Amino acid sequence: MSSIDKSVTDSYRSGPDETGHFGIYGGRFVAETLMPLILNVEKSYRAACQDPNFQNEFDYYAEHYIGRPSPLYHAARLSEHLGGPKIYFKRDELNHTGAHKINNTLGQILLARRMKKTRIIAETGAGQHGVATATVCALFDLPCVVYMGETDIERQAPNVFRMKLLGAEVVPVTSGTGTLKDAMNEALRDWVANVDTTFYIIGTVAGPHPYPEMVRNFQSVIGNETREQILAAENRLPDCLVACIGGGSNAMGLFHPFLDHSDIRIIGVEAAGLGIDTGKHAASITGGQPGVLHGNRTFLLQTDDGQIIDAHSISAGLDYPGIGPEHSWLHETGRVEYVSITDHEALEAFQLCCQTEGIIPALEPAHALAHVMKIAGEFDQDQILVMNMCGRGDKDVFSVAEALGQQI
Amino acid sequence: MSAERLSDTRITRCFARLAERKSKAFVAFLTGGDPNFETSQQLICGLPAAGVDLIEIGIPFSDPMADGPAIQASSQRALRNGMTLAKTLDLVRIFRQTDNDTPIVLMGYYNPIYRYGADRFVQECVTAGADGLIIVDLPPEEDAELCEPALTAGLHWIRLVTPSTDDSRIDAVLHNVSGFVYYISVLGVTGTRLAMADHVEQAVERLRQYTDLPIAVGFGIKTPEHARSVAEHADGIVIGSAIVDLVKLNLDDQGHPKEALVSEVHEFVRQIAAGVSNG
Numbered sequence: 257m258s259s260i261d262k263s264v265t266d267s268y269r270s271g272p273d274e275t276g277h278f279g280i281y282g283g284r285f286v287a288e289t290l291m292p293l294i295l296n297v298e299k300s301y302r303a304a305c306q307d308p309n310f311q312n313e314f315d316y317y318a319e320h321y322i323g324r325p326s327p328l329y330h331a332a333r334l335s336e337h338l339g340g341p342k343i344y345f346k347r348d349e350l351n352h353t354g355a356h357k358i359n360n361t362l363g364q365i366l367l368a369r370r371m372k373k374t375r376i377i378a379e380t381g382a383g384q385h386g387v388a389t390a391t392v393c394a395l396f397d398l399p400c401v402v403y404m405g406e407t408d409i410e411r412q413a414p415n416v417f418r419m420k421l422l423g424a425e426v427v428p429v430t431s432g433t434g435t436l437k438d439a440m441n442e443a444l445r446d447w448v449a450n451v452d453t454t455f456y457i458i459g460t461v462a463g464p465h466p467y468p469e470m471v472r473n474f475q476s477v478i479g480n481e482t483r484e485q486i487l488a489a490e491n492r493l494p495d496c497l498v499a500c501i502g503g504g505s506n507a508m509g510l511f512h513p514f515l516d517h518s519d520i521r522i523i524g525v526e527a528a529g530l531g532i533d534t535g536k537h538a539a540s541i542t543g544g545q546p547g548v549l550h551g552n553r554t555f556l557l558q559t560d561d562g563q564i565i566d567a568h569s570i571s572a573g574l575d576y577p578g579i580g581p582e583h584s585w586l587h588e589t590g591r592v593e594y595v596s597i598t599d600h601e602a603l604e605a606f607q608l609c610c611q612t613e614g615i616i617p618a619l620e621p622a623h624a625l626a627h628v629m630k631i632a633g634e635f636d637q638d639q640i641l642v643m644n645m646c647g648r649g650d651k652d653v654f655s656v657a658e659a660l661g662q663q664i
Numbered sequence: 665m666s667a668e669r670l671s672d673t674r675i676t677r678c679f680a681r682l683a684e685r686k687s688k689a690f691v692a693f694l695t696g697g698d699p700n701f702e703t704s705q706q707l708i709c710g711l712p713a714a715g716v717d718l719i720e721i722g723i724p725f726s727d728p729m730a731d732g733p734a735i736q737a738s739s740q741r742a743l744r745n746g747m748t749l750a751k752t753l754d755l756v757r758i759f760r761q762t763d764n765d766t767p768i769v770l771m772g773y774y775n776p777i778y779r780y781g782a783d784r785f786v787q788e789c790v791t792a793g794a795d796g797l798i799i800v801d802l803p804p805e806e807d808a809e810l811c812e813p814a815l816t817a818g819l820h821w822i823r824l825v826t827p828s829t830d831d832s833r834i835d836a837v838l839h840n841v842s843g844f845v846y847y848i849s850v851l852g853v854t855g856t857r858l859a860m861a862d863h864v865e866q867a868v869e870r871l872r873q874y875t876d877l878p879i880a881v882g883f884g885i886k887t888p889e890h891a892r893s894v895a896e897h898a899d900g901i902v903i904g905s906a907i908v909d910l911v912k913l914n915l916d917d918q919g920h921p922k923e924a925l926v927s928e929v930h931e932f933v934r935q936i937a938a939g940v941s942n943g
């Protein structure tokens with residue numbers, strides 16, 4: 257075997273294999289009714305990747321519609337306050353619609369158009385992915401149906417209204433426990449019944465192959481820009497990357513281009529909710545076991561009998577009982593560290609960010625920031641840490657006020 | 665080796681007996697433990713006397729992604745009342761104490777089995793007296809997970825063939841399948857749409873070009889008349905949601921089974937059976 261072959265197989269960036277596995281994780285655990293559909297998505301995605309027009313189209317809308325590249329910003333006051341490394345924020349919260357989610361919905365809707373699909377479906381928990389999907393559907397004039405758990409519809413009323421303004425139909429899901437996992441089940445059920453017309457835009461690096469790979473690739477725009485920007489600003493790569501993890505798409509997008517730089521410390525932050533030992537959390541790796549759900553094998557919150565347990569987090573966007581399969585593999589190989597942050601710690605970080613940087617972060621990246629606060633002391637001042645500021649906090653002001661016991 | 669072992673089983677004998685009588689198989693689905701263990705046991709144990717030829721027991725799962733509202737709800741009822749995979753195997757054991765002929769197929773999703781341990785699960789299926797498995801979210805691409813261990817242990821592996829299974833996929837889908845083929849007559853999830861008899865006729869004809877196995881048709885069959893018309897074109901029919909809905913209809917406001925639940929369900933099953941055998 258030549259040395260080139262070896263470097264390819266030794267890479268952390270070569271997954272998944274042909275059958276969609278990252279080690280034992282990932283795969284295509286779906287009913288036969290879905291199989292022809294996902295094989296077709298895969299085939300069309302591979303063809304699109306060979307076509308320069310597809311990338312050009314993505315780049316065009318990324319620049320002129322989403323507002324990319326997003327800045328890589330040196331958070332000087334925060335860095336000084338924490339007294340640790342030089343902290344940079346990758347500011348995907350400045351994207352159109354206020355989070356990284358639109359990077360992925362743009363990529364997938366362009367694929368759906370190439371496949372001549374005439375109807376889009378999506379699942380959403382917090383409503384961020386639902387809004388990002390409804391947005392691109394309005395842009396490209398495609399009907400959009402968003403499945404959302406009944407419980408979440410109550411918690412996230414402003415996003416429900418946004419989706420409706422954008423012309424989407426929001427379908428309440430009452431099955432199961434009426435949360436994100438059930439919304440995903442319901443979207444899959446819709447898909448098998450509407451095979452010919454419909455494209456399913458999954459909102460994170462989960463689902464059956466090729467979704468984890470495809471969503472990661474669309475989100476890798478985050479890491480690729482970060483790489484260029486940090487080289488321009490510092491003339492070197494960072495020492496540490498930190499991102500929050502719901503399903504893991506913003507994290508995969510930041511991490512992936514850097515995985516083979518073994519001296520970069522990479523950390524994924526899960527939501528510990530009220531604390532891992534309370535059982536009320538959303539930390540699939542820290543507090544779950546491997547299992548099979550939504551088309552892939554990965555770490556899941558589940559009972560000993562293999563029944564899926566609902567996640568809990570103050571941040572609706574992290575409230576998913578699974579995690580993308582590539583993260584499970586990166587955990588198992590030890591390449592990425594997975595840690596968890598409680599609701600309480602995230603709220604502290606949320607407030608600190610408002611006060612020191614004038615940035616109201618979403619509660620999701622507030623988890624990442626809380627971990628940055630914890631580990632800042634482990635770094636020297638000339639070291640560089642990049643945190644993904646993957647969403648803004650406008651959507652969260654009500655829950656934060658409530659958690660802080662304030663009326664607005 | 666396994667193929668040979670699987671040539672004389674409760675399932676093959678069942679279809680052979682029916683073929684001799686020129687009769688069709690009535691396959692009934694119930695969720696194990698719905699609405700509770702005891703009632704479920706009475707329901708299942710009474711099925712053969714009510715005219716069922718082959719029993720499918722659903723292993724309850726929190727996230728039954730290929731099922732419609734009726735079977736989702738039945739899974740939830742069973743789980744709420746403490747049903748587990750281990751107890752589903754108990755149901756099979758209890759059934760086998762009094763019936764050593766009626767085939768039992770366990771139907772479910774992979775995660776509970778994966779947690780239980782695939783090898784341990786197939787061993788216990790064999791000792792409990794189950795005859796085959798339908799695991800909805802294990803396509804041929806993932807056969808190494810459970811299908812191959814199951815075949816080695818002497819269990820039939822039954823797969824769903826759907827209207828979207830095109831010619832390029834059908835060989836892969838039928839690979840490793842034995843006992844019978846389960847044709848899903850509608851696109852979508854269980855219980856939501858009606859199967860059309862003329863579609864079924866064409867689909868079964870097409871399938872016969874690829875397999876000599878008996879073909880059972882399911883998804884969307886609700887009435888004795890409907891069962892009869894579909895059975896005309898196939899070797900058997902499967903009814904699930906309509907039975908499970910009847911379980912729900914016979915629960916009181918607290919979700920407890922009413923007095924007549926078991927007899928009502930068995931009476932409905934008897935009517936379907938009459939429809940099928942008149943076919």
Ligand SMILES: Cc1ncc(COP(=O)(O)O)c(C=O)c1O
Nearest residue numbers: 384502503504505506573620647
């Ligand atoms: C701002 C923000 N960050 C993170 C997430 C979690 O998703 P992921 O882990 O896929 O990035 C969400 C999901 O809604 C979100 O809105």
